[in-house]
Amino acid sequence: MVGFANAMEVFSLLDRSNCRRCGEKTCMAFAGAVYRGIKPISACPGLDPATCARYGTEKSPPPEGDDTLLAALLDQVGRLDPVETAARTGGTVVGNRIVLKVLGKDFGIDADGNFTTDIHVNNWVVVPFLTYLVQCRGDQPAGEWIAYREIAGGRERYPLFRKRCEEVMKQVADTWPDLFDDIVHLFSGERLPVQFDADISVVLKPLPKVPVMICYWKPADGMASSLNVFFDAAVDRCLDAGAVFNLGTGMARMFEVLALRHGIILPAA
Numbered sequence: 001m002v003g004f005a006n007a008m009e010v011f012s013l014l015d016r017s018n019c020r021r022c023g024e025k026t027c028m029a030f031a032g033a034v035y036r037g038i039k040p041i042s043a044c045p046g047l048d049p050a051t052c053a054r055y056g057t058e059k060s061p062p063p064e065g066d067d068t069l070l071a072a073l074l075d076q077v078g079r080l081d082p083v084e085t086a087a088r089t090g091g092t093v094v095g096n097r098i099v100l101k102v103l104g105k106d107f108g109i110d111a112d113g114n115f116t117t118d119i120h121v122n123n124w125v126v127v128p129f130l131t132y133l134v135q136c137r138g139d140q141p142a143g144e145w146i147a148y149r150e151i152a153g154g155r156e157r158y159p160l161f162r163k164r165c166e167e168v169m170k171q172v173a174d175t176w177p178d179l180f181d182d183i184v185h186l187f188s189g190e191r192l193p194v195q196f197d198a199d200i201s202v203v204l205k206p207l208p209k210v211p212v213m214i215c216y217w218k219p220a221d222g223m224a225s226s227l228n229v230f231f232d233a234a235v236d237r238c239l240d241a242g243a244v245f246n247l248g249t250g251m252a253r254m255f256e257v258l259a260l261r262h263g264i265i266l267p268a269a
């Protein structure tokens with residue numbers, strides 16, 4: 001069976017009639033539900049058996065690493081000194097928990113691996129969060145921006161990062177005019193003055209010492225739009241390239257889900 005890189009891949013298989021026989025209001029909503037593993041693709045009666053068999057009940061791909069990685073990270077975090085860890089990572093200690101600001105919201109963990117948070121917990125957030133607690137050396141951000149491919153170990157992964165992070169965010173931005181205002185509002189972000197001649201530049205903080213800048217160039221004069229994601233030049237002192245990959249692709253997936261919830265009809269890939 002084959003997995004899906006994003007909801008657009010599911011959507012491209014559908015007839016886009018919005019007939020509602022799957023129980024969803026639109027084919028796009030159904031595509032999002034399949035991608036998130038909430039519905040099997042076979043719930044659309046318009047698909048032929050061969051397509052259903054090919055994609056089966058596959059869910060979205062897991063973040064890099066697997067349950068073994070998650071278990072190892074939880075074990076390492078459980079043995080950290082909360083006070084030292086909070087000071088090093090820019091967090092706080094609340095009761096028996098280490099609490100960090102993740103996209104402006106509190107995200108905490110105790111020594112037994114129990115999470116407390118105002119945002120949805122999934123592996124796309126959890127793996128970078130735990131990796132950050134273990135790997136962050138305590139350095140402040142350098143104040144310079146670099147692309148993913150410039151991070152140690154990022155060059156080889158960049159084509160996939162481009163596809164799963166930057167292309168997905170660009171599709172959402174092309175279709176949702178208020179995207180950047182909304183994410184700045186929802187996630188305590190900041191609009192920046194012009195960066196790299198981009199039309200829009202925003203900074204979000206998915207982790208306290210890991211600022212992420214998203215630059216968007218609108219389509220103009222026959223040129224297609226463009227979107228690039230930049231990380232602080234000191235990001236490799238907080239996260240390895242795999243964790244940065246998960247962070248970027250997780251944010252892209254979150255924007256996609258937000259667009260679907262807002263009833264934004266995203267174009268086919």
Ligand code: SF4
Binds near residue numbers: 019020021024026031
């Ligand atoms: S049943 Fe299939 S074609 Fe109809 S709305 Fe659902 S996904 Fe679209």
